[in-house]
Amino acid sequence: MRVGIPHMGNVYIPLKALFDRLNIDYVIPPVNNQRTLSLGVRYSPEGLCIPFKLTLGNLIEAAELGADTLIMPGGTGICRLGYYAKTQEQIIHDLGYNCEMVQLGVSEQKLFGLLKIIKRLSNYAPWAKIISAFRFGLAKLNALDRIERVVQKVRPVERIKGTANRLYAKAIKAIDKADDYATLKKVQTDYIDQLNQVNKDNQAQPLIVGITGEFYVVLEPFSNLDVESELGKLGVEVRRTTFVSEWTKFSLFLNPLGVNEKTRIHKAALPYLRRDIGGDGWESVGEKVLHAKEYDGLIHLAPFTCMPEIIAQNIMPSTKETIPVLTILCDEQIAKPGMLTRLEAFVDLLERKRRKGNNR
Amino acid sequence: MIRIGIPTALLYYQYYPMWKTFFEELGAEVVVSPPTTQDMLVAGSSRVVADTCLPVKIFLGHVLSLVGKCDYIFIPAVRSVKSRVYNCSKFLGLPDMTRAVIPESSPILDIDIDVNKGKRNLHQAIYQLGRHFTWNPFKVRQASLAAWQAHLNYHELMSSNNLTPPQAIERISGTTESEANSSYISSTQATIAVIGHPYLLYDEHINHRFISRLKQAHNNVLTPEMLSAEELQSATARLVGRAYWTYEEEVVGAGDHYIQNGADGVIGIMTFGCGPDSLMMDMVRRQAGRLKTTPFMSLTLEEHTSEAGIITRLEAFLDMIHRRKRRQVTACV
Numbered sequence A: 001m002r003v004g005i006p007h008m009g010n011v012y013i014p015l016k017a018l019f020d021r022l023n024i025d026y027v028i029p030p031v032n033n034q035r036t037l038s039l040g041v042r043y044s045p046e047g048l049c050i051p052f053k054l055t056l057g058n059l060i061e062a063a064e065l066g067a068d069t070l071i072m073p074g075g076t077g078i079c080r081l082g083y084y085a086k087t088q089e090q091i092i093h094d095l096g097y098n099c100e101m102v103q104l105g106v107s108e109q110k111l112f113g114l115l116k117i118i119k120r121l122s123n124y125a126p127w128a129k130i131i132s133a134f135r136f137g138l139a140k141l142n143a144l145d146r147i148e149r150v151v152q153k154v155r156p157v158e159r160i161k162g163t164a165n166r167l168y169a170k171a172i173k174a175i176d177k178a179d180d181y182a183t184l185k186k187v188q189t190d191y192i193d194q195l196n197q198v199n200k201d202n203q204a205q206p207l208i209v210g211i212t213g214e215f216y217v218v219l220e221p222f223s224n225l226d227v228e229s230e231l232g233k234l235g236v237e238v239r240r241t242t243f244v245s246e247w248t249k250f251s252l253f254l255n256p257l258g259v260n261e262k263t264r265i266h267k268a269a270l271p272y273l274r275r276d277i278g279g280d281g282w283e284s285v286g287e288k289v290l291h292a293k294e295y296d297g298l299i300h301l302a303p304f305t306c307m308p309e310i311i312a313q314n315i316m317p318s319t320k321e322t323i324p325v326l327t328i329l330c331d332e333q334i335a336k337p338g339m340l341t342r343l344e345a346f347v348d349l350l351e352r353k354r355r356k357g358n359n360r
Numbered sequence B: 001m002i003r004i005g006i007p008t009a010l011l012y013y014q015y016y017p018m019w020k021t022f023f024e025e026l027g028a029e030v031v032v033s034p035p036t037t038q039d040m041l042v043a044g045s046s047r048v049v050a051d052t053c054l055p056v057k058i059f060l061g062h063v064l065s066l067v068g069k070c071d072y073i074f075i076p077a078v079r080s081v082k083s084r085v086y087n088c089s090k091f092l093g094l095p096d097m098t099r100a101v102i103p104e105s106s107p108i109l110d111i112d113i114d115v116n117k118g119k120r121n122l123h124q125a126i127y128q129l130g131r132h133f134t135w136n137p138f139k140v141r142q143a144s145l146a147a148w149q150a151h152l153n154y155h156e157l158m159s160s161n162n163l164t165p166p167q168a169i170e171r172i173s174g175t176t177e178s179e180a181n182s183s184y185i186s187s188t189q190a191t192i193a194v195i196g197h198p199y200l201l202y203d204e205h206i207n208h209r210f211i212s213r214l215k216q217a218h219n220n221v222l223t224p225e226m227l228s229a230e231e232l233q234s235a236t237a238r239l240v241g242r243a244y245w246t247y248e249e250e251v252v253g254a255g256d257h258y259i260q261n262g263a264d265g266v267i268g269i270m271t272f273g274c275g276p277d278s279l280m281m282d283m284v285r286r287q288a289g290r291l292k293t294t295p296f297m298s299l300t301l302e303e304h305t306s307e308a309g310i311i312t313r314l315e316a317f318l319d320m321i322h323r324r325k326r327r328q329v330t331a332c333v
Helices: A012-021 A034-043 A050-064 A081-094 A110-121 A127-154 A163-177 A181-196 A215-219 A227-233 A244-257 A263-269 A281-291 A307-318 A336-359 B012-025 B038-045 B054-066 B089-101 B119-130 B137-161 B165-173 B178-182 B210-216 B229-240 B249-260 B275-291 B307-332
Strands: A069-074 A100-105 A207-213 A236-240 A297-303 A325-330 B003-006 B029-032 B072-074 B077-080 B112-114 B190-195 B219-222 B265-271 B296-301
Touching (some): A012 A127, A012 A163, A034 A050, A050 A069, A050 A081, A050 A215, A100 A110, A110 A127, A110 A244, A127 A163, A127 A244, A163 A181, A163 A227, A207 A215, A207 A281, A207 A336, A215 A297, A227 A236, A227 A297, A263 A281, A281 A307, A297 A307, A307 B089, A325 A336, B003 B012, B012 B029, B012 B137, B038 B054, B054 B089, B077 B089, B119 B137, B210 B219, B210 B307, B229 B275, B249 B265, B265 B275, B265 B307, B275 B296, B296 B307
Parallel strands (some): A207 A297, A297 A325, B003 B029, B003 B072, B077 B112, B190 B265
């Protein structure tokens, strides 16, 4: 049995650590690139969103590399995502690969369901081993996200643009290589120190832009053309609440105990959207309302034809709490120059708005 | 008397007799929006972002046409009507979205229908809705029982008499003047099954009178409503296992059933940007491609679909079916 996984941001690194520790045979398909996208677009039904197309491309590339067990998130009551594994399985079968699809129910199986799937994949390894491997995976995930948060702060104020990104790329590699807690800890503190020592413009008061929207396009830089780095280059500090480590922390451990980090966001959205509409639509509206005072602007990322985000996009302009919102629809047609022009115009608008506010 | 407006779009075709009975039992008057027109579509589209799907734009057009003609507009948020089967986000967000994009609309009555939250929750939701009309819970209970009975009768009427939803609604409300329409055509050319959601198949503006065109060309037309619930369920289970979407059976179930028996050709109607349909139609298309028994065509509709384009594709499809049938006949001789 050889396991193949789709990509989403850096999630493959913790998964790799998990598989290594459990001696699971696996392939990691190449990180998202033009070929992945072309493969996904060619074999997908036309009306589907970019997450489907990219993950399909990943799974096809994994199958090409000899994977016979493909893992794909799914579940009920979210959005189309629940149907993806079913459709992708048929597409991959029709292409002639004899792969088994393992659906990871993100909404209902929770921690135990996830562990049970890992147990099956690991050929029934003892529980102690699974749990220790799982913990190590989580530690890597947390380290990655901690460094990313620092990178987000450094990007807008660094004097030599691109330093933070270079360090970040190195840090990712180092975390990937680390194979015990001590090294991991050392790598993490090392890189955070280095990032803090980057030559910075201490006078700068960067604009603050929140990023919200659909989970996958927010977290996968390939699908949003690395909007965070581009904003960093324009001297804008990016804030976002969506992190994979946060998501795992809450949806696997704390939600079953009744703690929900999103209650605050949902409450904020309540006057405009009274119910969960699946996907991240409720959160998108809520974040706009909640952060209208703190942020200078908001970038709303959504895949083209995403059902919940269309609803959110329709509701957003009618909220009483006003803040400039730029909606960027991500699909295979999106091009960097077009996006940069829009980002520059948006940042100009925010700067003007801030100057006007200061003068008053 | 309180007047309740019901837009003639989306879930209207599935539940109208039920809603009408419920409100009338509670002493309200029901106002229905007129059939879809181009003006409604334009008015509805002007309120929302461009990539909202066509049926929702038309729905908003209907809501706009009801503004000022009623005291409340009834827009339910139907989350699930079966256990662990959910609906498209657009249906869930419909009341909130309408409120946001049509601020001038009459107050919106919304009700959360989610059977996964348990019976108690559903009863409470119905009672909350009934409270707008009466304080007496027994009256609400009576009205909802009558409404449920009306719903069952409506579906019984459709499946036993092979009626389409608009015909059944006409017969229930007693305005059956278009009886000549359903007169049996003596020499049918072919039997064509049309699959898709009722709000696409029976809204003659969206689909450019698709079903009447098929009938005019002397074809016998089959629709998902003509199949029994068991037939739909077993066909869905055969193709995809457990249904994922609330209205999956009318696409996947009906599609798989008609591809395997009873039809010379199957046509799927969907709209551009429809989340569930983009996946479900693909399932049916793949199944048709695998079995190679019945030709399948999928038509994607949007605002820009021109009548001529639809006619051309329909004619080509029918020509192909007729050729196929002729060849089969000569092969037998």
